[in-house]
Every structure is written in structure tokens, then in C-alpha cells.
Amino acid sequence: MSHVLGQVEDLREQCREALAKIGSLAALQEERVRFLGKKGEITRLLRMLGTLSPEERPRVGSTVNELRDEMEMAFEAAKMRLEVLEAEKEEERGRLDVTLPCRGRGWGSFHPVVQVMHEVIDVFLGLGYSVALGPEIEDDFHNFEALNIPSYHPARDMQDTFYVEGNRLLRTHTSPVQVRSMLRWGAPLRIICPGKVFRRDSDPTHSPMFHQLEGLLVDRDVSIADLKGSLEAFAKAMFGPEVKARYRASYFPFTEPSMEMDVSCVACGGKNPSCRICKGSGWLEISGLGMVHPNVLRAGGIDPTVYNGFAWGMGLDRIALLKYDVRDLRFFFDGDVTFLSRGGMR
């Protein structure tokens, strides 16, 4: 009996050694035949059972069977391991240089002025102002007369106007949309009017075409406090919660009282006397604003003894200049791809 059991132990050891050496599925198959095949070592041991006494036979038999099961599991495990190894060898042959450039197109790029326009719209939309749009070729009534700027008014000198055929003009501000909105919807009214405007002017801070966003609120008992509230909410959303605002008295024919809003310099916060952005003043002019002049309400078909309101206008291009630290307004409209994609290759 013991000679059979001794061979079981020998065989287990042999199998272990063989499996440790195997490096390929083909070799594995050969060894499997050697140990577990029809003419293999296990079969040979089982045949030897016949030489044992009937008492020994079951115990030795079950030991051999255990060995066989153990071997089959070991071979199966080795097979799985080798399969993975062989697949990975194949992957290794397909190795890529991941630093090669990408194929196809990437993300494009936004235009700073359009981007700013949508950001500003979102701020005011969140406050409850709806968007209103109007024509860019306007008439004298909507662009001037209805805004309390009659033809002789010296304030017309404030805005150099482009005229087009048919005695029309390119709107010099987005304010005509106020008039159109009042005439169309009446009071109460809460609107913002973004869009292109045109003036005969061209230098690093003036472009003959630029973008404004105008706001108008008409209701009962409207206060300057409400105007400040709206614009300071905007300033904080746009330039950060620490931004400060100040108001200077000013003059616009369509508002009374009129003022201008400055915000603390976004670049230096008022701390750099040689700041390029605020020229050391610490303040940046951001918006012209005021309480709607009763004549404008009247021209818009609204009774100024019942309603009042406020309006403001701001240059979106200027905000974009500040926000993206761009030096010359005209860069925005040159269509230079390198500039617009912020120096990128595409």
C-alpha cells in the first residue's frame, strides 16, 4: 500500500514543479496529457489500485482521486493565467505612443463679448428682467425724439450718428428698445435689451460698432435704491462679491436724475496708483443710469403721474475688455483666430 501512497506524494511534487515551469499554453497542454491524459500518471496510479488489498483499495483510491481533482484545478488555474499572459503579449505588440496628437476637432472658442453678454443677461434674468430685442436700423423718433433728445439738442453731439438710406440711422444706443417696449407692453415693465449699437468713432477704446445692454424697470413708486440694488447685484455677480460701487451725478436727456456708476478697479482694487486699467483712480466707469425722464414715459405711452422707473445702459465690450484684460477694443472685431482662441494653435 505505502508504495502507492508514496507515489501519490511524488506525483503531487512533480506536478507542482512542472506547472511552475510552464510558459505557454502549448506546454501546458503537453503536461496535462502527461499527468491527466488517458495514458497519464494518474491513470497509471489508478491501475495500480488493483494490486492492493480490498481493505486498502478505497482509502488509496480516494487519495488518488483527490490528487487528480487537485491537479485539474491547478491546470485550470494555470491555463487562465497563461491565457491572460498571452493576450497581454498581444496588447504589448499594439502599444501606442499616447503623447501623439489627437485626431478630429476640439472645442471651439467663445467670443469674449458674446460670452459677457450672455453672462450679464443671466444675472439680470435671475433678478427677474426679461430680454427684449429691437431693430438695429432705427428711425429718429425711437433713437432720439422719444428719448427726450429733439433735433436741436446739444446732447446729439454726444453721439455721432451713422445714417443710412431712407433717412434712417443705425441706432446709437439700445435705448430705442425701451421706447418700443413701452409702446408695445406698457407698464409695469422689467426688461433688459442687449445688442449692437453704432457710432462714428474708431480708436483703441472706441469701435464704430459695439455692444450695449440696456435695462428698464417701470412700475409704481420706484426708487433710486431699486436701481442701485439691481446694479450692485450685477456688479457683484460679474466682478466678485468684494467689488464696491460709487455713483457720480451726470446727465442724460432721457433720465432725471442721472448718474454714472463706477466700480472699484477689478485689477488693483484701488491700491495701485499706476494701475494701467483704472489709471490710478481706483474706479472704473461701468454704467450710465438714472430715473426715467417723465417725457420719455410719455413718449412711451405711460402716464408719468402714475408710474416712474429707472433705466441703465452699459457697454458690454468694455466689460469684456476688463474681464479678459484686452488692450484694444478693435481686436474683438478683427476675427483673428489666434486672439479669439486665446492664443491656442487652432
Add this chain to the structure above:
Amino acid sequence: MLVSLNWLKELIRIPAGVDEIARRLTMTGCEVEEIRRPGEKLRDVFIGKVLSLEPHPTREGLQVARVDYGGGQKTCTTAAPNVAVGKLFPYAPPGGVLADGTVLGVRDFDGVLSEGMLLSAEELGIPDVEVEFGLLALPEDAPRGEDCIAWLGLDDVILDVSITPNRGDLLSLVGIARELYGILPGTELLPLEVPALPEGPWPIPFEGITLEDEGCPAYSLGLIRNVRIGPSPVRSRVRVSLCGMRPISNVVDATNLAMLFWGQPLHAFDLDRLPARHIAVRAAEKGETITTLDGKERALEEEDLLITSGGVAVGLAGVMGGANSEISDDTATVVLESASFDRVRIGRTSRRMGLHSEAAFRYARGVDRTKALPALAMAMAYMRDFAGGELCGAPLVAGDPREPHRTASLRASTLRTYLMSADMDKASATLERFGFSEVRERREEAARTFAVPAARLDVSIEEDLVEEVARVEGYDTVPVRIPPHLYASASLTTLMTALRRLRESAMGRGFVEMITYSFVAPEDLRILRFPEEDRRGNPIAVVNPIAADQSVMRTSLLPGLLKALLRNLRGGFRGPIRMFEQGKVFLRTDGADFSGDGHEEPFYLGGIVFPGRDRRFADDEDFFSVKADVVALCEACAVRPEFVQAEEPFGHKGRTARIRINGKDAGYLLALKPLIGSALDLGAPLYAFEIDLESLVGQVSYQFTEPMRYPAIYRDVSLLVPKATPAAVVEAEMRRFAGDFLWDVRLFDVYEGEGIPEGHRSLAFSVAYRSAERTLSDEEIEGIHGALRSGLAARGYTLR
């Protein structure tokens, strides 16, 4: 408006430094743009007297002067022709500094040591003040040895104040003084001394003044005899110059100084050159002309006001005098006009003629009538002092030189609404410092009425009073509140919603967002070869363009994008470019005459795709890759576009599609006409598209179906189709014959060539059938697909 602080100090005592004055003015509505210190760099300039003069021993033209300048005597050389013994000139000894910063020292001129310098006007930084070539001559009574910088008034500080168009009153020293009194607490008004006007009748015959037009409510004339025209005294010339005007002559400077002081324009006529001893103010007649002081002949309109004499125009009222009656070097008798004119009329005339004289500028912004006589008195006194003029006779006055009495009321409730607080007593105090006076007999519990000062032509309604109160108090003191009126939800508009979806989709597909000018050059449109009848070739013209390449309104986004592309290519850009822009185009709606409304301005989305000149880096673009962009953009707005073979004047004959959305034309997709591409030297094909946003707006609503639980069954169909038949037509036919279980038809192969008859191509489609309720059986599929095949065969297609 340039404000001399030295001059201002003759009117008010201000308890603040110049920076505080400037800050206050800026915060209350008059932005101080600059603080100038004209004599800032000058150091050690004295009033020097030339004691002796001798020629330089070797240098021709150079003289050696001995100068007494108070601090002793010095020797210096000069080449000035007007140097003379006994005369006074500015002198700077060694160590003195000129206006340009030059520090003077001792220089050796061929053995003569020259200490410091006798100075010219230019070296003092006031070139306008020079009246003769050479040194700046000082009068005999100038205090020898004194500080010349202070004596000339070059120690002045000048504020450059930007005056808004409503505040004509601030275009004067008295106005600025009054304003500062109102905005700076503690400021004291000094007594204002107005020279007395002469009295009695004129010693010469003069028929008087006739006012024939209500545009001139008041007109006065002063008489000054025996004037000797010459330069004004040097210190007056300096003052005129520091206030931004050019010194001209004693008579003209006198009128300008009075105008700078009072804001009242004045005009001097040479009596002997007036056609008659009479002045009439009337409206111009159509066709009449006048030659103004600047020598230009100007055509007049009925709205223009004229000063006439003997029926002849001698002045364009309030704008500019006539050349025929102007002061000349031999003028002896001056009649001096100080008048009030309708600001609207003067404004119109001045705008129409583009003549923005100091006078017109002030009249158009409002000059109140009460300034006319004091200004006249001041100018006459100056003419006496500067030109030896003899003031004789009381000025002639026609019309009413008083301002109509005006009042404005302020209610506490209004103040509270606007400012959230209402201190009426404080408001009254503020207004009174601006010269308003409360009409106490009309005081009510919650409202006060104020007489408006004559100068404040800008104040008429309650809101104007609110502004006066608020700007002094400061808007920063008004609380901040989110408007309680913002209670309703806000809308972005369907257009803006579509714009945003498109914009983000385009950027996701690699497009660079552009803004190009709304105006283009006519040539930019011409290269697109629009035929006569195409309105895109007939743009709306800008009447007064800034440049020829911005002279017509764009009718398409393509020219701007093309121009941007070309600029990039010229700049050496080689890589692929995809650009898009959203914006309006401007199209005529009623033919060429552009009458009535005449135009429409649809919002377009436009894009161009350029694979790049450098093939090594070129994107793999073709018509269909760009078509995929267009489809994706439309789908971002929940729209599926159709493409129909079409033509555009600037499109490749065989590669141009009309984009159709919901059965309507919505734009184009094309390869640029190769002729245009080579004319522009593009060096690679260019794809372009434009879509009218109208067709994409408001379409955003998606519909979902149930998930499909049962598998689709696929069959292929391959057909021989005449080349002229579009694939989309074949596909539509297949959909017609495929029955209710058709789920999808997809083209997977197009083949022409060997084995395909001439003029034909083979199209292969994969057709998917599917039911939502069950798995379709093979028999069913055979039946349905068989019906499709026979349907197609019956339509004349050859199935392969």
C-alpha cells in the same frame, strides 16, 4: 471748460484744496478731466530790467545784456531783436527752470559768460501770448525784481471740467463759482463787482435796434469810441490763453474775457463798416447767404437768425460774425453786441453748418438773458482799460433782458420715493445754496415751491429738484434695495434660447465664435456675384460711413467671415479654421427706393469651414462633414433639416444645397464657387452655410417614444438608380413602400463604375423592420420586404 483757480478766487473763498474741489465737482456731475499746472516746472523767473546792451565782441547778431532782476545784476547774451535798454523782460538766473524743464546755468559764448536767460513767451510755456518775435515784453509798470511767474499768473491751477449739455450756466466762471458754493459747504461768495454802465445818450446818430423775430428776445448794444487796436496787456493775454482761447487783440480779448466770466457771448462790430446806423434781427430768407468771419460763404435757411444792418447781413446770430463788419487794425469805433437768442435756433444752425464756435456752443446750451448787461459792462470796461476806448452813452437795449420767472415744486413724497428719505428742510437749504429761493407763501405741509434762478435753465420739473438735492447729498447715501417690483418670472425669449443652443453646439463642434462688422465694403458683396434681381447684391448704403470698407450694410454673414478668414491667412495662419457668427443681416423689402419701413433685419447663423492650406495638418473635411455640422446645429434646436440640390451665385455648381426646415427655405450649405476661391487665393476648398434663425426659433420641444423591447430585423436592398435621382428621393420612396413596420432606412453604399450602366449608380440601403409589440416572424418580414421590392420594381428601379 478750462477754469482758472486764480480767477475763481476773485469770486469765492473755498475752504478746500484743488483735489477736493475736483473730487466734489466730479461726484456732483461736472467731471474734472484734468488738473493742469501750467507753470509747474518754472522756477526762479523774475521781472528783469535791461540796464545796458552791447554787441557781442565776435558773434554776429548776439548782444550782451546787463540785467537787474532784483536779486542783483547779471550778464547774459540774447539774440532777440526786441531787446532794448530800459525795457522789462522775464529773466531767469542760473538755477532757474524753463517750462520744458531746462535748468539754466552759465554758458560761455566765445569768451562771454552768459548767466541765465532773458525769456520768450514760449520758454514760459505760453507761446500764444507772444505778440512780437523775441522776448516777452513786460509793461513799464511791472514791478522789477518781483516773481514773474506769480505776476503773470503762471502759478495758476487750471481745472479742465467737462460740462454736460444741460448745464450751459457752467460755461462761465460765475456759474462754476455758484456751483462750487452749492456743492462745497463752507464756501463763501465774495461780493461781485460789476462795472457801472455809462449813461446818457449816444454822441453819434444811431437809429436803434429792431427785433423782427421772436428768436431774439433781447438785444443790447454798447458804444466804445476811439479805441486803438493792439494787443491786450500781457497778463490778460496769459489769462485768455490759460482759459483755452487764443489772444487776438485788445477788443476781441475783452469780449472773450467777459464771455469766459459771464458765459455771455459778445460780438464787436466796427461801426464804420456797418452798412447803416441800425441793427435789425430777423430770420434769414431762403437763398440768402452770408460770408462769416472765417471767410466762408454760407447758404442760409429760414431757421437761421441774422443780424442785419441796412438790410445786409452782418452776422449769423449767436454763431459767428460777418466778415463785412469785423474789427480790423484800424477800427476806431466799436459797437458791442450782447444779445439773447433762442437756443434751439442757434443749436440747429450751428449743427447744420458744423460751426461750433464758443458763442454757438454756449447759446445752444442756454445763456440766460440776465447775463447780457453785466457782460456788456465788463467787456466795455476792458476795452477802456486795454484799448483806451471811450465809453459814451448808455447801451441801447431792445426786448426784455430779464428771464421769465419760473418755479418748480418738490413734494416730500417724491423725495421719499426716489431717495427713501425726505428731509425737506435740508432739501430747502441745499436748493437755496444753489440760488433757489423758496416761495414761502406757497408752502404746504408736504410740498415746497421754489423760484428757479435765472441761470438754471436746466431746471423745470420736480425731478430736476430731486437731482439737485440728491447730487449734493450724494447718491452713495441712498440705500440699496432689490426692487420689490421684480416679482414675476423672466423670459429669455425664444430667439435668445435658440441663439444659446446654437452657440454652444457650434463651439462643441470646434467652431470659433466671431463678431464681424455689420457694415461691409460693396466689393465684399460684389465678389459673391449676386445677379441684378438678388436683393443681397443691393445692400442698404450708409450715408456717412467712417471708411469705404464699411459703407454698406451686410446682406449676408459670409463676406465678414470670408474677410476674417483672409486676414488670418494673410497673417500666416495655416491650420484648419471653422468660424461661426450669429447676427443680423439687412435686406430691402420694397425695392431699391427704400421708402417706408423698407427693410428687414433677420438674425442669421453663418459658418465657414476651411480645411487649411497645409495639407499635413488639414482636417479631413468635405461637403458631408460640414453637412453633419449643419444637421447637428439644427438638431440642437430640435429641428431636422432637409437638403435639396440648389444653386447660389457664389456656390459650387454641383455642391450647393438649399437647407429646408419644416418645408420652408431656411438657408444654404455649399462649397464656395472655385472661381471665387481661386480669385481670393484661398488655396483649399471652402465650405459655407447660413441659416435664418427664424426657422430654428421656438422649435425646441422633444418627443419621446417607448423603449423598443423587440429586436429589429434587417434586410438589404441594392438598386440601380439614374445618376440624376437624389438618394433622398429614393429613400423617400422606400419609406412609402415599406409599410408600418419600417423602423429605419440607411444608405450604406454608393457605387458607380464597372458593371453599372452608363448614367446610373448603385445605391445600397439597409432596411430595418421592427414592431413595438412583438418579434416579427420571418414570414411576415418576407411579405413586407417583398412588397417593398416589388413596389420599387414597379416604380422602374432595377433591383440588384
